[in-house]
Amino acid sequence: MMKLHNLLENSAAKFFDKNAVENLKGGSISYGELDSLTSVIKNELTKAGVVNGDRVGIYSHKTIDMVSAIFGILKADATYVPVDPGSPPKRNAFIMSDCLVKLVIIEKEFLEGFKEALGWGEVKVHFEFGEQLIIIDGPGKNNSAASSFDDIKCEDPKDSLAYILYTSGSTGNPKGVKYSHKGALAFVDWCSETFQPNENDRFSSHAPFHFDLSIHDIYVSLKHGATLVLIDEETGKQPMTLAPLISEKQISIWYSTPSILTLLLKFGKLEKLDHSKLRIVHFAGEVFPIKHLRALKEIWTGKRYFNLYGPTETNVCTYYEIPDKIPDDKTTPFPIGKDCSHLTCKVFNDEGELISKLSEGELCVTGPIMQGYWNLPERNAAVFFKDKNGMKWYKTGDVVIEEEDGNYTYVSRKDRMVKRRGYRVELGEIETALYKHPSVLEAAAITGTDKDGGVLVKAFLVMNDPAEESMIKMKQFSSDNLPQYMIPDRFSFQKSLPKTSTNKIDYQKLKEY
Amino acid sequence: MADINEIKQVVKQYLLDEYFEGGNPDELADSTPLISGGILDSISTLQLVTFLENQFGIEFKPNEVDQDNLNSIAQIANFVQSKKG
Numbered sequence: 001m002m003k004l005h006n007l008l009e010n011s012a013a014k015f016f017d018k019n020a021v022e023n024l025k026g027g028s029i030s031y032g033e034l035d036s037l038t039s040v041i042k043n044e045l046t047k048a049g050v051v052n053g054d055r056v057g058i059y060s061h062k063t064i065d066m067v068s069a070i071f072g073i074l075k076a077d078a079t080y081v082p083v084d085p086g087s088p089p090k091r092n093a094f095i096m097s098d099c100l101v102k103l104v105i106i107e108k109e110f111l112e113g114f115k116e117a118l119g120w121g122e123v124k125v126h127f128e129f130g131e132q133l134i135i136i137d138g139p140g141k142n143n144s145a146a147s148s149f150d151d152i153k154c155e156d157p158k159d160s161l162a163y164i165l166y167t168s169g170s171t172g173n174p175k176g177v178k179y180s181h182k183g184a185l186a187f188v189d190w191c192s193e194t195f196q197p198n199e200n201d202r203f204s205s206h207a208p209f210h211f212d213l214s215i216h217d218i219y220v221s222l223k224h225g226a227t228l229v230l231i232d233e234e235t236g237k238q239p240m241t242l243a244p245l246i247s248e249k250q251i252s253i254w255y256s257t258p259s260i261l262t263l264l265l266k267f268g269k270l271e272k273l274d275h276s277k278l279r280i281v282h283f284a285g286e287v288f289p290i291k292h293l294r295a296l297k298e299i300w301t302g303k304r305y306f307n308l309y310g311p312t313e314t315n316v317c318t319y320y321e322i323p324d325k326i327p328d329d330k331t332t333p334f335p336i337g338k339d340c341s342h343l344t345c346k347v348f349n350d351e352g353e354l355i356s357k358l359s360e361g362e363l364c365v366t367g368p369i370m371q372g373y374w375n376l377p378e379r380n381a382a383v384f385f386k387d388k389n390g391m392k393w394y395k396t397g398d399v400v401i402e403e404e405d406g407n408y409t410y411v412s413r414k415d416r417m418v419k420r421r422g423y424r425v426e427l428g429e430i431e432t433a434l435y436k437h438p439s440v441l442e443a444a445a446i447t448g449t450d451k452d453g454g455v456l457v458k459a460f461l462v463m464n465d466p467a468e469e470s471m472i473k474m475k476q477f478s479s480d481n482l483p484q485y486m487i488p489d490r491f492s493f494q495k496s497l498p499k500t501s502t503n504k505i506d507y508q509k510l511k512e513y
Numbered sequence: 514m515a516d517i518n519e520i521k522q523v524v525k526q527y528l529l530d531e532y533f534e535g536g537n538p539d540e541l542a543d544s545t546p547l548i549s550g551g552i553l554d555s556i557s558t559l560q561l562v563t564f565l566e567n568q569f570g571i572e573f574k575p576n577e578v579d580q581d582n583l584n585s586i587a588q589i590a591n592f593v594q595s596k597k598g
Contacts, residue, residue: 259556266559470540
């Protein structure tokens with residue numbers, strides 16, 4: 001059975017001396033070098049005891065060495081678990097402990113914080129490579145439970161888990177989305193067929209590697225012998241620096257959230273730059289406001305634009321090509337499109353019955369999608385169901401309408417998950433973090449809209465100490481306990497929070513506050 | 514040359530209007546950490562830069578949009594003043 005790392009091996013045979021990966025500082029690695037370095041890492045992981053089914057964490061900035069770490073782990077038949085280096089160490093320690101990674105490939109600067117979050121003293125260092133990376137023991141080393149999980153099993157017994165990506169969880173802890181080689185490759189092959197990339201393409205890697213957007217960037221690029229251009233986290237947020245780099249690095253296939261494209265449009269002075277090499281612009285993760293998309297298309301002309309839709313659990317499951325000309329009077333967002341050919345989407349009601357066109361229902365997906373969440377049997381039972389033919393479907397939680405022409409249009413969410421600047425945020429995770437504050441008696445988070453139509457997170461708190469009722473203190477507390485994109489924009493201190501008749505927080509009432 | 518206290522006042526008022534809705538204005542001191550304290554994120558930082566460029570007729574170079582120049586009202590005022598020269 002084909003595995004993800006075979007994509008690299010095949011390209012290394014054909015494009016040995018060609019640059020596989022470049023960074024923005026002039027660094028690069030060829031296909032040949034990447035293939036041999038990843039084999040060295042694989043051997044070191046195996047020597048340190050990694051076997052099929054083991055998880056290996058990666059705690060690093062986005063670097064060429066990190067790409068090598070990923071392929072080293074895959075070649076060792078293990079599953080990689082990348083974490084956000086910008087998130088609080090406690091959150092990352094939770095993730096590594098949750099799926100009991102046997103080893104961690106960590107950048108030296110994160111070692112102290114990680115050890116402290118785990119309450120560890122000394123750790124065993126197995127190997128050092130690249131400029132900054134070391135391989136150390138993880139929470140799953142010497143833990144007999146680590147290798148006895150049924151969780152590593154895939155639906156196809158010949159298949160195995162390639163990666164676990166953690167996303168925001170409503171109970172307060174992030175949850176691990178398990179993806180197999182077969183599932184990821186089905187998506188990669190669909191990209192090949194649909195977008196026809198070639199070895200002359202230069203792919204952007206804007207999204208961090210703990211996001212599913214990175215699956216497109218890394219594997220589609222390397223499959224075709226193209227060059228992957230890594231955009232580090234800092235530069236990725238700086239449109240004034242980023243815009244000229246897109247031109248200098250001659251990016252031809254771009255993929256990011258609409259938020260980043262909007263930032264480039266507003267602050268990147270795009271009209272002064274030559275972006276003629278760019279031919280495909282993919283966006284995903286949130287709705288692209290028509291006003292900004294239209295303005296972008298007027299500057300970046302002659303390119304194909306694709307709205308890719310899908311939660312991490314399915315990766316991209318529907319897509320829509322934006323028409324060349326956006327009518328001047330169009331104000332509503334474009335549809336999320338039709339299903340990708342490697343899987344099937346349908347709309348169901350709450351009773352599990354199919355819904356006809358033009359009616360609202362929940363978008364459900366079947367095919368090579370996630371293998372479930374890591375060690376969350378109840379959550380898995382809640383998100384999957386079998387239809388009357390015995391077909392297993394994943395419930396996205398997105399309410400959609402299938403239009404007359406077969407395109408799906410997004411309507412709303414069924415739960416309390418929101419998208420903020422393309423990031424997926426469970427309001428429940430924010431509330432759980434706020435409850436960790438010793439003075440917080442009650443916490444509730446809701447969303448509002450800012451003046452540009454973006455999503456604002458508002459937190460309402462009841463505190464037992466008036467001296468702690470400080471927006472600045474709560475911002476600081478939030479930044480110590482949550483990723484930056486989950487920090488509430490507004491804090492409001494209340495005597496009490498409104499309750500429903502069953503004594504739950506009345507979120508509808510809070511919206512009127 | 515703009516008076517540094519005037520610059521501080523203008524910046525403080527902007528921050529209060531944009532990011533402190535419902536907050537106590539007395540809490541926002543000249544030294545309050547804005548970026549490392551979680552008050553400004555990457556996007557609000559860029560909005561602040563645009564505001565400063567328009568308000569004071571200066572232009573930021575890409576490498577100047579940086580925590581060293583923008584992490585507090587005092588740092589912002591110093592930077593703006595040095596730009597205005």
